[in-house]
Amino acid sequence: MSxxxxxxxxxxxxxxxxxxxxxxxxxxxxxxxEMEEDIALANIALDQLGAARLLLTYAGExxxxxxNEDDLAYLRGDREFRNRLLVExxxxxxxxxxxxxxxxxxxxxxxxTALAGCADERLAAIGAKARKESAYHLDHASLWVKRxxxxxxxxxxxxxxxxxxxxxxxHELFTADPAAPVDPATLRADFDAHVSAxxxxxxxxxxxxxxxxxxxxAGVHTEHLSYLLAxxxxxxxxxxxxxx
Amino acid sequence: MYGNDFAPPEDGPGGGLLGEVEAAxxxxxxxxxxxxxxxxxxxxxxxxxxxxxxxxxxxxxxRDWMPEAYRKTLIRQIAQHAHSExxxxxxxxxxxxxxxxxxxxxxxxxxxxxxxxxxxxxYAAAETLGVRRDELVELLIEGRQKYSSIxxxxxxxxxxxGAIGWLVDGAAIVNQVPLCRCSYGPYARAMIRVxxxxxxxxxxxxxxxxxxxxxxxxxxxxxxxxVDRWWYPSLAMFGPPDGDSTHxxxxxxxxxxxxxxxxxxxxFVDMCVQQAEILGLTLxxxxxxxxxxxxxxxxxxxxxxxxxxxxxxxxxxxxxRMEHRRRAHxxxxxxxxxxxxxxxxRAEQQKEKVAA
Numbered sequence: 001m002s003x004x005x006x007x008x009x010x011x012x013x014x015x016x017x018x019x020x021x022x023x024x025x026x027x028x029x030x031x032x033x034e035m036e037e038d039i040a041l042a043n044i045a046l047d048q049l050g051a052a053r054l055l056l057t058y059a060g061e062x063x064x065x066x067x068n069e070d071d072l073a074y075l076r077g078d079r080e081f082r083n084r085l086l087v088e089x090x091x092x093x094x095x096x097x098x099x100x101x102x103x104x105x106x107x108x109x110x111x112x113t114a115l116a117g118c119a120d121e122r123l124a125a126i127g128a129k130a131r132k133e134s135a136y137h138l139d140h141a142s143l144w145v146k147r148x149x150x151x152x153x154x155x156x157x158x159x160x161x162x163x164x165x166x167x168x169x170x171h172e173l174f175t176a177d178p179a180a181p182v183d184p185a186t187l188r189a190d191f192d193a194h195v196s197a198x199x200x201x202x203x204x205x206x207x208x209x210x211x212x213x214x215x216x217x218a219g220v221h222t223e224h225l226s227y228l229l230a231x232x233x234x235x236x237x238x239x240x241x242x243x244x
Numbered sequence: 245m246y247g248n249d250f251a252p253p254e255d256g257p258g259g260g261l262l263g264e265v266e267a268a269x270x271x272x273x274x275x276x277x278x279x280x281x282x283x284x285x286x287x288x289x290x291x292x293x294x295x296x297x298x299x300x301x302x303x304x305x306x307r308d309w310m311p312e313a314y315r316k317t318l319i320r321q322i323a324q325h326a327h328s329e330x331x332x333x334x335x336x337x338x339x340x341x342x343x344x345x346x347x348x349x350x351x352x353x354x355x356x357x358x359x360x361x362x363x364x365x366x367y368a369a370a371e372t373l374g375v376r377r378d379e380l381v382e383l384l385i386e387g388r389q390k391y392s393s394i395x396x397x398x399x400x401x402x403x404x405x406g407a408i409g410w411l412v413d414g415a416a417i418v419n420q421v422p423l424c425r426c427s428y429g430p431y432a433r434a435m436i437r438v439x440x441x442x443x444x445x446x447x448x449x450x451x452x453x454x455x456x457x458x459x460x461x462x463x464x465x466x467x468x469x470x471v472d473r474w475w476y477p478s479l480a481m482f483g484p485p486d487g488d489s490t491h492x493x494x495x496x497x498x499x500x501x502x503x504x505x506x507x508x509x510x511x512f513v514d515m516c517v518q519q520a521e522i523l524g525l526t527l528x529x530x531x532x533x534x535x536x537x538x539x540x541x542x543x544x545x546x547x548x549x550x551x552x553x554x555x556x557x558x559x560x561x562x563x564x565r566m567e568h569r570r571r572a573h574x575x576x577x578x579x580x581x582x583x584x585x586x587x588x589x590r591a592e593q594q595k596e597k598v599a600a
Contacts, residue, residue, distance in 0.1 A: 019346075022349075023341060026340045026341060026349075026353060027340075027341060029333060029337040029340055029353070029356050030330075030333040030334050030337045030356070030568065030572065031568075031571075031572045031575075032572065032576065033572075033575070033576025033577075033579035033580055034576060034579070034580055034583075035330065035360055035363055035364055035367075036364070037576075037579075038333070038357075038360045039357055039360045039361060039364070042353055042354075042356060042357035042360070043357060045353055046350060046353045046354055046357065049346065049349060049350050049353065050350065052346070053346050053347075053350070056346075069346050070345050070346060073346055074344075074345075093575075094576065094579050146586065147582055147583050147586040148579070148582050148586075150586055150589065151581070151582025151583065151584075151585045151586045152578070152581050152582050152585045154578050154581075154582070155578055155579070155581070155582030155585075158578070231341050231342060232341060232342065234342055235342050235343075235344045235402055236344045236345070239344070239460060239462060239463065241460075242344075242459055242460050242462075242463055243455060243459055244344040244345040244347075244348055244402075244452075244455060244456075244459075
């Protein structure tokens with residue numbers, strides 16, 4: 001595989017992670033537990049969407065087939081999407097959403113930080129911008145994991161259940177890819193350090209490793225993704241070639 | 245970020261209104277610089293002092309004495325305004341997941357986020373009058389306080405997002421720009437900030453419609469259909485005709501309200517006619533025409549019986565909007581309780597640390 005095509009795959013994968021995460025977070029709009037959180041979740045969704053647009057635009061340029069961000073977002077089927085499974089899981093209750101965001105941000109922060117120093121100038125610029133946002137997302141999610149974990153009995157129970165439910169999907173984030181500008185396997189130590197500290201402070205138990213579902217980067221998804229795409233793409237696909 | 249895609253304010257709709265907001269902001273600064281005399285003399289009649297401040301176009305601030313009815317009117321009006329921002333997230337939020345391009349999705353997310361921010365800002369202004377936000381939220385959820393009737397209409401197509409921006413936000417700005425000069429300082433200041441953002445949203449909505457109206461025949465039809473459905477509900481946003489408006493006279497005397505419902509509605513119609521022409525869309529009123537004598541457009545009044553039915557709870561989406569709000573509030577209760585319990589534990593630990 002050529003270097004350019006490796007770079008395309010890598011960039012597209014990161015763009016898809018951010019796009020699908022944004023789509024899920026956007027579903028919370030007007031449904032959050034408090035108004036401040038409505039604003040925060042929309043804000044994080046907007047950051048993820050912003051990163052997705054930069055990454056997909058660049059992926060389209062690397063591919064050289066004339067596809068722009070909207071072609072890539074709206075005109076690919078679920079077998080062509082490259083996002084990790086974690087981001088496509090349904091929102092569940094607020095604890096599940098926070099568990100997903102917490103693990104995603106704890107992965108994206110070291111990822112974008114490493115990307116900021118990589119040799120590819122475009123990716124380095126995107127990483128430099130996105131890591132600042134990821135740091136905010138990680139703060140926000142960490143605080144909620146602690147509040148819920150060490151809040152009431154009910155919230156502790158729900159937060160632990162959410163962490164247990166989502167944990168298996170964490171491993172896919174770190175699947176080794178030595179040819180990529182940043183090999184995800186090298187990010188695991190940072191992730192573990194932060195996650196262990198927050199879980200301990202939140203009085204939560206880190207789940208044992210066992211089942212490790214994967215396949216997102218190969219376009220083999222959960223049953224959830226094609227429903228998400230059906231909704232996201234319906235209007236765009238109904239008007240081929242239209243401008244919006 | 246996304247603002248760069250749009251024409252500068254003087255070229256777009258709402259440009260003149262934005263100028264009025266800026267003038268109101270300058271007037272507010274001047275009023276503050278004129279420094280009100282330092283409160284009533286010990287033996288002065290409080291009502292007379294209050295009337296003096298209003299007459300001099302100066303601002304009433306939270307610590308000032310004010311008639312109980314003035315306080316109550318403001319609480320009701322500001323709270324209902326805040327509720328409208330919160331309920332108003334729903335009709336537009338309905339299209340976030342299906343927005344037809346990533347750019348439009350980003351703009352819409354940012355807009356709905358702004359609305360939540362306006363809600364918070366307005367609740368904070370209401371709280372300066374001695375009421376708590378959670379009490380007001382309860383009143384909304386129990387259906388004892390209203391929100392704007394317009395949000396009880398459904399968003400059936402993407403073009404509705406454009407029509408809401410252009411017509412609904414447009415009507416809101418026409419309504420709210422005079423409130424930037426309202427006699428109650430915290431409300432006036434809130435309105436200045438809100439109007440600036442609303443004016444931006446209105447241009448975004450206008451731009452959505454402009455793109456659709458100049459797009460494919462299907463897109464044009466979608467835009468026209470949305471304007472057909474949103475025109476009269478938007479006109480009704482100014483409230484009942486002057487003859488039937490119950491709160492108007494007192495609110496005008498207190499300088500909470502500066503113009504009558506019908507005056508503002510006329511201003512809105514006059515503004516929209518030209519903009520519709522540029523859009524290449526038709527306003528759904530066969531009797532709309534320029535009246536040389538009045539120097540204003542004659543237009544067909546909205547159906548005020550329908551307005552009353554919607555306000556009373558029988559519009560197309562009243563039940564759905566309230567149910568959505570109640571469910572979000574109820575399903576979030578355990579989260580709010582957790583946050584309170586966590587904060588209490590931290591405060592307790594802090595105390596122990598200090599004591600040790």
